Amino acid sequence: EAGVAQSPRYKIIEKRQSVAFWCNPISGHATLYWYQQILGQGPKLLIQFQNNGVVDDSQLPKDRFSAERLKGVDSTLKIQPAKLEDSAVYLCASSLDFGQGSDNEQFFGPGTRLTVL
Amino acid sequence: QKEVEQNSGPLSVPEGAIASLNCTYSDRVSQSFFWYRQYSGKSPELIMSIYSNGDKEDGRFTAQLNKASQYVSLLIRDSQPSDSATYLCAVKLTGGGNKLTFGTGTQLKVEL
Numbered sequence: 001e002a003g004v005a006q007s008p009r010y011k012i013i014e015k016r017q018s019v020a021f022w023c024n025p026i027s028g029h030a031t032l033y034w035y036q037q038i039l040g041q042g043p044k045l046l047i048q049f050q051n052n053g054v055v056d057d058s059q060l061p062k063d064r065f066s067a068e069r070l071k072g073v074d075s076t077l078k079i080q081p082a083k084l085e086d087s088a089v090y091l092c093a094s095s096l097d098f099g100q101g102s103d104n105e106q107f108f109g110p111g112t113r114l115t116v117l
Numbered sequence: 118q119k120e121v122e123q124n125s126g127p128l129s130v131p132e133g134a135i136a137s138l139n140c141t142y143s144d145r146v147s148q149s150f151f152w153y154r155q156y157s158g159k160s161p162e163l164i165m166s167i168y169s170n171g172d173k174e175d176g177r178f179t180a181q182l183n184k185a186s187q188y189v190s191l192l193i194r195d196s197q198p199s200d201s202a203t204y205l206c207a208v209k210l211t212g213g214g215n216k217l218t219f220g221t222g223t224q225l226k227v228e229l
Binding site: 048 | 159160161162163207214215217219220
């Protein structure tokens with residue numbers, strides 16, 4: 001079974017530029033998550049989708065970050081304009097569904113490492 | 118107060134020893150508890166989950182949960198150099214769906 005795919009793996013931009021990340025979840029997984037992991041910290045949930053609807057975006061900086069999952073499969077996360085403090089690894093994860101069942105594990109992709117200069 | 122707290126380490130143990138990793142959480146409605154392993158430059162990988170008070174064993178790993186003390190731990194027996202990684206504690210809140218709240222992680226170094 002193919003895992004969660006993300007691209008690009010690395011991105012270097014200057015502050016005030018825009019950037020977009022792409023994620024393809026495991027086939028059949030209805031729930032998709034975007035996390036931000038700053039160096040030395042644990043992942044922080046930015047946004048959670050159930051199919052193509054947003055379940056939780058309470059920690060998404062909406063003035064500069066946006067995300068979509070139009071067809072309920074692939075998702076893109078965009079930052080515009082980027083700030084120095086956005087330098088982090090952006091992790092995408094997916095799970096079968098939204099529930100708290102013991103078999104509803106989140107599987108993580110390899111991440112995109114963003115450096116903002 | 119942080120929702121999930123861990124000692125950042127590094128925690129150094131000799132090969133073959135028991136490594137003990139600790140995590141406390143602040144929200145009493147926390148329902149499910151997880152330990153993820155993250156190698157440098159890699160994504161988190163689930164190694165243990167625990168839902169009820171007591172111990173849960175899986176191979177060399179034992180997770181311990183004490184909800185009254187709001188404390189969860191991970192023991193790694195017969196530590197190997199390949200266990201050297203950052204261990205992330207994560208919790209799910211009752212009614213919070215499948216959302217995970219992570220601690221900052223504890224770096225473990227297993228020395229030869």
